[in-house]
Amino acid sequence: MVELGEEEVGKLIRTIGLWRNKAKNVVELSRQLVEDHHGEVPGTREELEKLAGVGRKTANVVLNVAFHKPTVPVDTHVFRLANRSGLGRGKTVEAVEKALEARIPLEMIQPSHHWMILQGRYVCKARKPECWRCNAKNPCLFPDKTPAPRVKAPKTLAG
Incomplete structure (x- = not known):
């Protein structure tokens, strides 16, 4: 990635949002991994967050997926779902993360x-949650549950 440079990496990821900034971070992160970590991805949140473009959520994703550590990455979808449902309420990402980690069994x-x-992306949507599709709608604490859309009855032929 370092040898490709920002411009070439940018061409490869141009279809994603904020691609210029992400290309810059990918190149710098790649350089950091090679120079500071012997080409290995570090396995601690502290070291991961030192890498270019890596924040708490991305560090938690890497720890969860690559290192099988019990972390809960909280993005906008998880934040909304946790607060609406009552599964892990909090005003900050860190508060929701802690609440979820305390509530969800380790395994x-x-x-x-x-x-x-x-669930947060496709069912518990920001603007029009599809509550009728949710398997957890009964214990959910969200007061403004969206009803299922009405289905028009088929027209009958008189005769």
Whole structure:
């Protein structure tokens, strides 16, 4: 990646948002991994967050997925789902993360991370949550549950 440089990496990732900044970070992160970590991805949040473009959420994803550590990466979808449902309420990402880690059984933290992202992205949507599709709608604390859309009855022929 370092040899490719920002311009070539940018061409490869141009279809994603903020691609210029991400290309710059990918090149710098790659340089840091080679020079500071002998080409290995560090296995602690502290070391991961020192890498270019890596914040708490990305560090937690790497720890959860690559190192099988019980972390809960909280993105916008997980934050919304946790607060709406009551599963892990908090005003900050860190507060929600701590609440979820305290509530989710240790052996379920890894698989629950992906479930919460998908649930928040496709069912517990920001503007129009599809509550009727949710498997956890009964224990959910969200007061403004969205009803299922009405299905129009088929027209009948008189005759």
